[in-house]
Amino acid sequence: MKGEAMLLPIEPQEAGVPVDAPAAKPAAPRPGLTDLFTRLRIKRVVFVDDMVEPVADAANVIDTLTRREDARQLLESLFPVAVLANDNEARFDQLTALLGDMDAAELEAVTTILSEFTEEEGARDILQLRRNIPEQVDLKILTPAEWHAQQQEIIEQCREDARTLFLFDQELNGDPQVLGFATGADIIKGLAQSEPVGFGTRWFCGMLSHTLNSGDEISSWRQLAEDNAIALKFFMPIAKQSLSDGDRFYGAVYRTLINTYCETMKTLAKDGLREALDAALKRFDDIDPLAFEHIIVNSSEEEGVSELETLLRLYAIVHKDEAKRVILREAEFLKFADAATGVKAVADISRELTAETQAHLNLLRAQELHDGPELVNGYNDPLRNGDVFEIGEGNDLGLFVLIAQPCDIMVRPGGKRVRENNFKVAVICPLTLDPAEVEAEPPHLKHFIPNFGDKGDVTAAVLFKRGTVVNLNVLDLTVLDKNGRCDITPAELKKEPKRFPTRAWEDRCAELAKHFGKVAGEIEDARKKHGDEVADLIAKATVPRVGLSNALKGHGSYVAGAFHYPIKRIGRIRDPGAASLLAAFGRFLSRDALEHDFAR
Structure with a gap:
């Protein structure tokens, strides 16, 4: 059977004159779906559901006319007006005779109209499915009992050059004692156990569900797989809303x-x-x-580097080498290549993404490009080029990024940096998410940071010209x-120094307590005297x-022995993005300073 859609009405003929059923003209399925099925040689779609389509008989036609007067015009395109008239006492017999003379295509056209106006939700799902499936693809609608009776024959008809897309309803209400299954998951599980090699080669399986909202498929997928003990590679849930x-x-x-x-690729990789x-x-x-x-x-x-960072670097060297050796072994590599080639055949057709998938990709890319606050602050990680800060409060809250030559900000033995007080060591530049601000700044005065923010869905811009030397x-x-947070109480820190995995930073902690303690001492001495x-x-x-900038001048306060700054480190731009930022800042500093054009 082929997919159909709503029939266009034609002018009713004279009473008593039979009307030939016009060729059904469905709303064209998405062109990509036709290409997809053609490329993958999918010749058939089998939908198994416990909800059946309306039967094309006289009783259903009359019932539809009685309930839905708006169905009359469409039915008049298939039957004489006089036959359908409410006052026609022979209507049932005449309709039965006309239906008996119709061929399969004409009967399917009647079924399509009846499905359009049925009160059964399941029948409407089938109608929507018919509209989505390309005409050249055979669509087979089966009840659970029909699937049980025909399963072996249908499976034998699946070939690599004539593949099948199986769509099983999640809840089939089947009797497992009689049919051997109760749900669509049971059928998929049975196929996975009996013929696992058929998946992806001779057929594909989807599980249609009315309990899922469109867009929630992925979040429910793993739970469905776990609940039904089915490997993820054997099926994918599809919300019926998407029909x-x-x-x-x-x-x-x-x-x-x-x-x-x-x-398959993920399993081989794992x-x-x-x-x-x-x-x-x-x-x-x-x-x-x-x-x-x-x-x-x-x-x-x-070198002033965190021992933890060096440890992870060492481990990455040996693990990456071993992973390559394992995955590149001939047998595993060929399996991986087969799966990659298979998915490429599909991916070549269309790479359009749903909003949910794009959001997932944005977040994953953000995790690659940026460290979150828990990975930076949770381990008391030292300052690095690319660290991102919130500075200010309320309406004055802004984002800033630290830009510095990495070697210059490394804390060395003794808790000090080389050239500690050299003004060239580090600057902070504002980050903006405001498109107007970004547009107003010339290209050579800014640098873009992609996949920024909690969701990774915005592009930030670093404004070099507004940068300032930072303390x-x-x-x-x-x-x-x-x-x-950017706070310190020197007296408490001296009593109970913080623990760091790096000895240099234990010394740095003592240096900071000493530095701020000296300032606190001067203030308290003045309080005693004046x-x-x-x-x-x-x-x-x-x-x-x-x-040094006026914008940062007012930040910082001292109360009762404690220093507080409205500053919070909220993340980090990872390398190579941080290195790219530093290089861009270097180009900004070395831009040409030409004599002004006095002829203009």
């Missing part, structure tokens, strides 16, 4: 078809990575303790706090400033 939206239905079918290939992990850990264990101490402790301390003594305070008013003036003048 009424051609684009969403295309996206759901597209995801179903690529799923087997993608899950198996390889597990094996590689064991091999990598073996190589890790075999490292000479003296070499390990030199790499992790000695070299890190000399690293102040920004260092964010390293001391696991929430990235009172609160003078002490407040001294505090305003001596509290270390965040940076």
